[in-house]
Amino acid sequence: MAAVSLPLAALLPLLCGVLGFPLGQETGPTSCHATKPNLLNVHLVPHTHDDVGWLKTVDQYYYGDRNDIQHAGVQYILDSVVDQLLKNPDRRFIYVETAFFYRWWKRQSADVRRTVRRLVDEGRLEFVNGGWCMSDEATTHYSAVIDQMTMGLRFLNDTFGPCGRPRVAWHIDPFGHAREHASMFAQMGYDGFFFGRLDYQDRSRRRIAREQELLWRASDSLTPPMADLFTGILPNGYNPPEGFCWDQSCDDPPIRDDPDLEDYNVDDVVKRFLAIANTQAKVYKTNHIIMTMGSDFQYENANLWYKNLDKLIRYVNGRQANGSRVHALYSTPSCYLQELHRANLTWALKTDDFFPYADDAHDLWTGYFTSRPALKRYERISNGNLQTCNQLEVLGGPISRNGPFGKGDSQTMKKAMAVAQHHDAVSGTEKQHVADDYARRLAGGWLRCQVLVSNSLAALSGSTAERIYCDKLNVSVCPLTESSSKFSVNVYNPLARPVSWPVRLPVNGTSYKVSDAEGRSVDCQVVPLSAATRAVRRNRGFAVNELVFQARAPPLGFTTYSVSLLRDGPPAASTRRRTPTAIQNKFLRVTFDPDTGLLSGLSNLETKQTIKLTQNFYWYNASDGNNSKSDQPSGAYIFRPNSSTPFVISRTAKTETVQTSVLQEVRQWFSPWVSQVVRLHGDSRALELEWTVGPLPIDDDLGKEVITRLDSSIQTAEYFYTDSNGREILQRKKDFRPTWILRQSEPVAGNYYPINSRAFIKDEVDQLTVVTDRSQGGSSIQNGSLEIMLHRRLLYDDVRGVAEPLNETSALFPEGLVVRGRLLLSLDRPPTAADAHRPLAQQAVLQPTLTFTDGDGRWSPCLQFSGLQAALPPAVHLLTLTQWDEDSVLLRLEHQFQSRESKENSRPVTVNLQKLFSTLEILGASELNLSANQWKDEMKRFHWTPQTDEKPLLKRSGDPSSWEVTLRPMEIRTFLLRVDLR
Template sequence: MGLPRWLPLFAQLVVLQLPGTWAEDTIRVFVVPHSHMDVGWLYTVQENMQIYAASVYTSVVRELTLKEHRRFIAVEQEYFRLWWDQFASRTQKLQVRELLAHVPAEPPRSGVDLAFPLCLPHQVRELLAHVPAEPPRSGVDLALSSGLPHQVRELLAHGRLEFVSGGQVMHDEAVTHFDDQILQLTEGHGFLYETFGIRPQFSWQVDSFGASATTPTLFALAGFNAHVISRIDYEIKEALMHAQEMQFVWRGSQSLAEQQEIFTHVLDFYGYCSVGYSWEGEALLLTQFQNEEHNNLNDPVTVSNIGMYVERFVLDVKSRASLYRTPHILWPWGCDRTFFNAGVQFANMDLLLHFLNTQASQLGITVEYATLGAYFRAVHAHNATWRTHGHQDFLPYSSGSEPKGHSAAVYNPLAWTVTTLINLTVSFPSVTVTDESGHPVKAQVQSSKEIPHKYDLYVLTTIPGLSYRYYSIRPTEQAPEGKQATTATMAFTSKLDRKPRKPSTRPWGKKLVSVKNDCYTVFLDPDTNLMHSIWERQSNRTVSVTQEFLEYTVSGDKNDAPVSDNYVFLPKGPADPAWEAVRVEMVRGRLLTEIRQYFYRTLEAKEHTYAIYSRLAHVPLGFDRELLCHHLEQELRVGPLQVNREAVLRTSTDLQSLRVLHSDSNAFQMQRRLHRDYPAHTISRVRWRGLGAGASTGAPLLPVGVEPRLGQPGV
C-alpha cells in the first residue's frame, strides 16, 4: 500500500520553522463552538427560526448530550427564548439546566485531550466510520425529542453549554443609546436568571461595527469578568497585534476609572469565523430564500485529506500565537448561521481535534473544546500583567487597509430585488472580490477618474429588498486560503485629444465614435468631443442628443436687491457657454464602459471645470439585465465656479416629448413633470421644451440644474 498520503505532510510540519512567529511553549488552543445569529439582518425573526435557528439549538443540545467533551456558547437570547418556549421538550430543557449548572474543573495541562482514548494515525479509518453522512439537503433539523428541556438543564449543570453576553441581541455600539443597551441586556438577563438562576459572566461583542467605551463600562457594572470584541479599525488592530497588546484592562469611563474596569480580549484578523472548517454547508431553506445555491461546504475529514486540515490548522494556530502574550489561543469555531446541523459539524471536529492531540508533542499544540469561561480562567491563571486602556473608544470602524484589502456593506433600501453596480476606490489594480460566503464576485477595476494612482472598482451585485450584502475586497495575491481567487477584470482606456468649442458640422452617416452595450449605442462627434446621438436597439431608433455646460450671470449686489441666492434665481441675461475645449477618455471593460468628458474653461487651462461621466453596463447572462442594461447613468462634476455665476447642464434632443420631462422625486421614484407657463418669469424658470418619456436624464443630472433645450419635433 505504501506510506499514507498524510505522512509527508506531517514530516513537513515537524521540520517547518517560522522564525519570529511561532511560540516556544506548547500552545493551548481553546476551540469555542458558536453560531452567530443576527436578529435584524437578512430575514425576519420568524424566517430565521424556520431557516436555521431552531435547528441550531435542537441539534446542538442533542450533540452536547451525546459527547461530554463538547462545548457550545449561546449569545442572542431572542432566538434561544423562542426555541425554549416553542420547540424545546421537557427533557431537553432539563438537559440544558444540567449542562449550565456546574462548571468543569480545569483540564489537565499535560497536552492530550483526555476526553478521547488515545488513537494512533493508522486508526483514523476506524474513527471515520462513525462520521455521519453528508447532511441531507432537505433543510433544517426541526425534529424534537420529548426530552429537550431536561437535556438543556443537564448541559447547563455540567458547564458544557454557556450563555455569554445574554442580551436579546448583539447590539450595535456606534449609534445605539445606552438606555436601549441596558434595556435589551436586562430583558435577556432577566429570562436567564428566572429560568436557570444564572447571570452571564463574559461578553461576546464580535460583530458590532466599532467598539464604544460605554459598552465595557455597562458590562463591568453588570458584573462581567471579561469582554470580547473584534471589529475595530484595521490600523489599530494591526498595531495591537504587532505590540502583542490584543488583551488589556479597559477603563471605559473617565469618571469611574478603575472602579469599573474590565479585562478585554480583541479577536485577531480571523475574527469570529473559522473559515475552511464548515462541513454542514448551508441550510437548504436558506438557499431557497435567496433563490440561489450557496454551497459553502468543505470536504469531510478523511484519511486522504486529514493531513491538509492538520497543516492548515497548525499554521493558523502558530501565526495567531505570535499576537498574544500567553500560550493560550481563543479560536471561535463557527460563523453566521452555523451549527444548524451540529451532528455533522461536531463529528468532523472530533476527528480533527483528536488527531491533533495524538500528535501534540510533535506539533507543539494541544486542542480542546472550551467555553469562554474556561479560556479566561486559563489566561487568569497565567498571572500576567496587563496594559491599561483608558476611556478612548474604537470608533469609527474601518475594516481593512487598502494594501491588504477591506470589506464593504451594501444596503438595498427598496422593497424589491435590485441588480446594480457599486463603486469603490482602491489602491491596487489586481483585486479579488468575494461575498460573505467566500464565493467570487464579478468585478471590474480601472484607473480612477478623480484620484491619481488610485483605482475605481465596480462590483456587480444583486441584493434582495431591504437587505444587506457584504463583500471582501483584497489584492489578488492575498486572497484568503480556501477561497477561489478570481481577479477583477481590468478595463482599458482610449483617448480623444482636446478639441476647441465650435458648432458641430459632422452630418449623419459620417464616421462617429461609438460606445455601446446590449441596449444602447452612444455616438460621439470627434470634431467636438460632444455627444452626438443615441441609438436604442429595442426600438431601432436614433435620437439626436447633445449636452453642454452653460453659466448664468446673476445679481449678487446686496445694494441692488433682490439678490440671486439659494432661494431665488435672478439671472441678468441668457446663459453663455462655460467652456472652450473638451477632452474625452473612453474606459472599456467587461462589466462597464465609461465615457469621461472633461470641459475646460479656456484652451490653455490645465484643470477642467466640468466633467460628465456616462456609463453603460454590460450585464452577464444569469443576472437581471432589463433595468441595468437600459440604464444610461451620468455623473457630473462641477467647479470651482466663479463669483455670481450659476451653472446648468443643457441637454438638447429632437424628441417629440410634448413638453413632458421625467425626473426623480427625492430619489424615491420617477416623476412625470408637465411644462408650466409663467409669463411674468420666463427667464428665471426652467424652460421645458420637449424632453419626453423616452429621454429621462435621471437623478444624477438634477443636482447641477437641468435645462432642457430641445430642437424641433422630428421623431
C-alpha cells in the first residue's frame, strides 16, 4: 500500500543520541549505569505515584489544593525533581502519568523545556507506562484503555521523539491485573510490565518458587510472541523497603554520616540495607533486584530523597572493598529489564489473569467491580459518545469543528474519558466529591462534542435545523418529544454494520405515525409509562406515555424518522394486572410462574432449546468489621458479606403486562426499592431485563450489596466464563485458581470476578449469556446459576485509604442513590453462541446516538447516510476512526472473534482499505503499533524464552495486496491514513 509521508517527529526512526535510547532491540538504553556481573546489583528506582484523582480531584492534586485532605501537589514534584536531577548526572527519575506532566509542561518556559528534553535524551528522566493515566484493569473497556494510552503516548512522542517512548508498562497500584491489559501492552510494543499487587497466597507461592518474574502469554488466539509480555512483581508493592523512606511525608531517620556527631548511623543503615537486599535476592532469579524508592505523591522536596540516596549508594558500594557482594545504583525499570533480558534465562509461563486480588484471608478486593454503578454506566455511555464524536469529526470534515452551531471539539471529551480510566475513577474507589468531578468532566466533554456532532450532521444531511439532545431518555425525559406534535429523530449508528435499535420516547399523545427515511410507515406503539419510571424521574418530566418503534440504521451512518401526533388514532396500549404464562416473538419464548410472577423458563425458537430459568433479586448484608474471624468491613474496594447466603428481597413479584406487536413487557415490583421490566422486542434475539434498584434501605444500620441471580437447569460443573476488558473470554471455576492452590476463606467474595461486557454459563447443549451495560462484579456460586452485583450501599470505610463509606446520595436522591440498568440475555448452542453475544456486546457498548429536530424534517436534502461503501464482515469491528491531523486519520480494524470460537467467524478476514469509506479517498496508508506511537515494521521487542519445549513459530505472512488488510482472530491493526474528502 502507499505509505503515509507525514512530518510527525513522533514516528521518525531516529536515534536519541549516544546517551539516549536507541530503537534497536539488542543494545537497549545506553544511559544505564554499569552493573557488576559477579555482585548482587540493586537497582534503586526513584519514582512518585501520582493518582489522577482519588482523595482530591485531578486539579486539586496538580495544584496542591485541599491539603487538609491530603498533602500533595504534583506541580511541585516535577519542579523539584528537575532541579535535583541537574545537580548530579548519576541521578535518575521515572514519571508515569502524562495527564499531569502535560499540564506542567504547558506552563514551562523555553529554557526549562530545553533542560527537560536534555534530561530525557540522556535517560536521566525516563517515562514509563506513558498513558494519560494508570488505568484500572477490572472495570475498564479495552477501547477506552487504548484511547487513553494513545493520547498519552502521542504527547510524549510529539514532545520528545523516540527518547520519550516508554519501554516498560508500569501498573503499580491497580487492584488486580487483567490478561487483556497485558495483551494490549504487548501489542503497544512494551518490552515488559511491572506491577505491585497480587493475591497474598499467590505471592507467597511465587516467592518460594522464585517466580515473581514470569512470561505472561496474554492471548489464546494471537500467535506467540505477539501477546507475550515479560511481567515482574515488585517486592514492596511500590514503596521503599522498610526504614528507607526519605520523603517529607516519611518518619524514617536520614543518613547521618558525620563521624564526629553522636548520632552517626551509616554502619546501621548499610547493615540493614545489605540484609534487606540479600533477603530479597533469595526470592528472585538473577543477580539483579529492583527497589522502588518513592510512593504516593512523593518528591515534592526531592532534595530529601536524593541527598540520602546519594549517600546510600556511596556507603553501600564502599563496603565492596571489605568483601561486600552488593552493588547499589540509580536505575530505571528499562535498565533493570535490560539486565534481566541479558541473563538469557527461561521464565515461568502464565496464561490466566491476576483476579481476584486479596491482601489477606478475608480482604477480597472485589467490591469495586460494582462500586458507584451510576458512574460506571455514565463512563460507558461517554465512551460511546466519544466514538460517535470521533467518527463524525472525520466524516463531516473540517466544518465539524467550526460550523453553523459554533466551535466544537473532541479533545475535551478525549481528556475527560482518559482521566476516567484511572484506577480510582471508573473503579469507584474515590471520594464522593472526586466522583462528582469525574462526572462533571464527562458532561463537559459531551457538551463540546454535541456541537461537533450537530455541525457534522448538518454537513452530511444538508439541514441546519437546530438539533436537540435528550440525555435522560433512560428515565423517559425529553422536553421536545413530550410537548411537540411533530418532530424528527436522527439515529446515528457508530458500528460498521447495520443495526436494529428499539427507540423509546416520552410522549403525551396516545397515537402517532412514524415514517422512515423512505417515507414508509413504521410499526409503532404507545404504551403507558410505568410507575417505576415516574418515581425515578422525580420532577424532571411530565410524559404519561412512551412511543416505541424499531429503528434500522445503516453502518457508520444515520437515518431519519418523522413522528407525527394522530388526533383520531387508536388509543394507547393498556396494561393488565396479571402475570402472563408466556411472552414471545419469532425468536424467543419467555415463561413465567403465574403464582410468583417470576421468570420460569427461556426458549430459543430457532434452535429449539428450552431451559428452566428463574431470576430474582437478593442482597448480602455487608460486614461491619465486628466478628470473630476478621475486623474487615465491606467498603468501596472490598466485598465482604457477613453470610454466604443472600437475603431474598421478595419471593413474589407484583406484575402488570403490556403486550403489543412492537414489544411485550412484564413489569415486576419486588419491593418499594426494587423493580424490573422484562422486555421482549418484536425482532430481538435477546431478552431485556431493565432493573431499577434503590434507594437501598439502611434503617437496620447494615450496608447492603444487591445482586440479581439467574438460576438455570444448565449443568455447569462449577465453571463459568467472564470477559477480560470486553475482549477475550476466560474460564472460571469456583474455589479454584489455575496456577496455585487456593485456601478459600471468603466463599462468596473469593469467587467474584469482573464482568466488563458479558458472562455466561454453559454445558454441552445450552449456553446462557448475559450482556451487561456497564462493568459489574459477578460469579457462579451455585451450579447452574449466574449472579451479578447491581448496587452497593455501605456504612463503613474499608480502611484502604479513601476514608469514607460508599454511601451515595444526591440532591435529587437525598435518601440514597437510585440506579437503573439493563441486562441482555441470549440462549444459544455453545458452538455458535459467540456469533450472537459478541455483536450484542459491541452494540451495548456503542449504542446509536439520537438527535431530535422540531418539525417533520422531511425537507432535509439527505435523510439517510452511510460512511461506508458497504458493511464490514461480521467478524470485523471498526474500533477507531478519529482525526489525527488535518489530512490524516487514525483507523483501527479489529477481528472480534477468538480462534475456534465460531465455525464461520473465527477465520481470517480480508478488508480493502481503499474500498472502505464513502466520503473519504484514501491516498496513503502506513501501519502502526496498537498505541500508534511506532511504525509497525520498526517495532522491536525483547524476546523472552518460556519454560516450555515450544517449537519455533512461523512469522506472520504478508497481506494479499498493497491495499488489502487481513485480520486474524483477535487481531487489531492500526493504520494512519492520508485522506481527502470526496
